[in-house]
Amino acid sequence: xxxxxxxxxxxxxxxxxxxxxxxxxxxxxxxxxxxxxxxxxxxxxxxxxxxxxxxxxxxxxxxxxxxxxxxxxxxxxxxxxxxxxxxxxxxxxxxxxxxxxxxxxxxxxxxxxxxxxxxxxxxxxxxxxxxxxxxxxxxxxxxxxxxxxxxxxxxxxxxxxxxxxxxxxxxxxxxxxxxxxxxxxxxxxxxxxxxxxxxxxxxxxxxxxxxxxxxxxxxxxxxxxxxxxxxx
Numbered sequence: 687x688x689x690x691x692x693x694x695x696x697x698x699x700x701x702x703x704x705x706x707x708x709x710x711x712x713x714x715x716x717x718x719x720x721x722x723x724x725x726x727x728x729x730x731x732x733x734x735x736x737x738x739x740x741x742x743x744x745x746x747x748x749x750x751x752x753x754x755x756x757x758x759x760x761x762x763x764x765x766x767x768x769x770x771x772x773x774x775x776x777x778x779x780x781x782x783x784x785x786x787x788x789x790x791x792x793x794x795x796x797x798x799x800x801x802x803x804x805x806x807x808x809x810x811x812x813x814x815x816x817x818x819x820x821x822x823x824x825x826x827x828x829x830x831x832x833x834x835x836x837x838x839x840x841x842x843x844x845x846x847x848x849x850x851x852x853x854x855x856x857x858x859x860x861x862x863x864x865x866x867x868x869x870x871x872x873x874x875x876x877x878x879x880x881x882x883x884x885x886x887x888x889x890x891x892x893x894x895x896x897x898x899x900x901x902x903x904x905x906x907x908x909x910x911x912x913x914x915x916x917x918x
Contacts, residue, residue: 718762718826719755726884728912730777735906738795743778747910767818776809783848784857791864793899802853812841830879841869864897875914884914
């Protein structure tokens, strides 16, 4: 994955250098900024997961919101961005979450030789705040440009759920206490005009230490890879 991200960044940086040669920077509009709505579709990966946990099917995420642009240089092509948005993230995998008689939760790997899985996933619904350092080749007269936006995203889980459907009784749970309410991670958006590559790397675990699989904490983080669309 590191090599793939490096190739993307190298390609974007090379394109930016060529694009800058033809950009007219003589005109400055002191009111110009890039306030934007954003919409993202991502593939959800579980990082640092135990070997027994396997993802299946397509785990997807949908993210949307708005970002306030605050330019920090005269040309106004460098800025700080602060946003607010919503996010829905589903993870298809083979770990069954169930409740126990004491009001807690148990975590176990589904034995697919004995149990058929039609669907098994957990889902998180978050309110998010992205913070970005924004670098672009834009001017007040050019609305199609190259960009590299890097930063950090803070998230708070408003609601969570888990669903198993298979050859045994369905198991549906919600508001599971073992999820970490606060989520945060690094972000990178790079591309041209409306179309942009997006990656998020979670810096903390999806679950609290109280969530244990075979006596060990389920210490998995979220990795999201997809497309980011910016709309003025």
